[in-house]
Amino acid sequence: xxxxxxxxxxxxxxxxxxxxxxxxxxxxxxxxxxxxxxxxxxxxxxxxxxxxxxxxxxxxxxxxxxxxxxxxxxxxxxxxxxxxxxxxxxxxxxxxxxxxxxxxxxxxxxxxxxxxxxxxxxxxxxxxxxxxxxxxxxxxxxxxxxxxxxxxxxxxxxxxxxxxxxxxxxxxxxxxxxxxxxxxxxxxxxxxxxxxxxxxxxxxxxxxxxxxxxxxxxxxxxxxxxxxxxxxxxxxxxxxxxxxxxxxxxxxxxxxxxxxxxxxxxxxxxxxxxxxxxxxxxxxxxxxxxxxxxxxxxxxxxxxxxxxxxxxxxxxxxxxxxxxxxxxxxxxxxxxxxxxxxxxxxxxxxxxxxxx
Numbered sequence: 001x002x003x004x005x006x007x008x009x010x011x012x013x014x015x016x017x018x019x020x021x022x023x024x025x026x027x028x029x030x031x032x033x034x035x036x037x038x039x040x041x042x043x044x045x046x047x048x049x050x051x052x053x054x055x056x057x058x059x060x061x062x063x064x065x066x067x068x069x070x071x072x073x074x075x076x077x078x079x080x081x082x083x084x085x086x087x088x089x090x091x092x093x094x095x096x097x098x099x100x101x102x103x104x105x106x107x108x109x110x111x112x113x114x115x116x117x118x119x120x121x122x123x124x125x126x127x128x129x130x131x132x133x134x135x136x137x138x139x140x141x142x143x144x145x146x147x148x149x150x151x152x153x154x155x156x157x158x159x160x161x162x163x164x165x166x167x168x169x170x171x172x173x174x175x176x177x178x179x180x181x182x183x184x185x186x187x188x189x190x191x192x193x194x195x196x197x198x199x200x201x202x203x204x205x206x207x208x209x210x211x212x213x214x215x216x217x218x219x220x221x222x223x224x225x226x227x228x229x230x231x232x233x234x235x236x237x238x239x240x241x242x243x244x245x246x247x248x249x250x251x252x253x254x255x256x257x258x259x260x261x262x263x264x265x266x267x268x269x270x271x272x273x274x275x276x277x278x279x280x281x282x283x284x285x286x287x288x289x290x291x292x293x294x295x296x297x298x299x300x301x302x303x304x305x306x307x308x309x310x311x312x313x314x315x316x317x318x319x320x321x322x323x324x325x326x327x328x329x330x331x332x333x334x335x336x337x338x339x340x341x342x343x344x345x346x347x348x349x350x351x352x353x354x355x356x
Contacts, residue, residue, distance in 0.1 A: 004037040006109035010344045014102040018082040018091040024072040027051040027124040043112040051124040052134035055108050063116040066151035069101040070126035077331040088334040095323030099335040100154025103344045114351040130275045135306050150286035151310045156323030159339040161291050162301040167247045167277035169256050172240040173198045174268040179237040188235035192228045195239045210248045213280040215300035217248035249277030278311035287316045293350045
């Protein structure tokens, strides 16, 4: 049974978290370890919901903030256990986002008297479909646990504030045909061949780069899967091209879907999953104050994060955490040791009003 020392150096704690395998839907071991560690922290109340943990201070402060991070990772890619060199900690989840979780856990354990009340949330199933997301489940069933004036998602952002997030939508573009024996292929209609124009449209697609509240977002439209075939001697009668659309926060879910209808005009679409984006929102007082305290030049968030969940709850939120997001979901995933320590120090100073 893994044991976590929340008073350990943030790099050591990150390594310990990385070494607990926690692919989405398999977070019980890491959730158990986090729960045991948090139960030993006298100044927080701990609530467990599935494999999601909430730890809250109750100091009757005038402001409450949420500090959140997900416990799950994408599937393994020959990148466990963790290893480190002079500059980086390597391993699955080190960047996305066990480094951020380690920062949050360290703060939960070692900042007993913050100058604002804090709700720490460590949750499951962020890397899969929105319906399984542990934070989303809390938003639907226990929204009082997420009530706050401001939220920070400890997503990898290279230790600078990243504003808002893109929306994400997955559809299947479906082509139909007619089965036949492959020795007499002319008697059928090959649905996989019929998918060629779908791929042509994806190759020719030119994504938008809209400017939203002064931030330039880069959209993307990508084939992520192709499914078809019946047997080695049959012309297939159906094919599905899975497509993921990452869209700027100035588009609603309906607008994003209508755009896909236009791109794939003439083809059958099946919506598989969707999650809205979130506007930058740095003009909100709580967000502006956080940016001023943390420093650095804010950037747009390329990708979907649970900033979107908080936007739907009316809670201003930003992304701020250690790790270069370009290494997320890659075999070479890693997090900078310096960024781990910088993020912890910056967050500690913000929560206590004591800066180095």
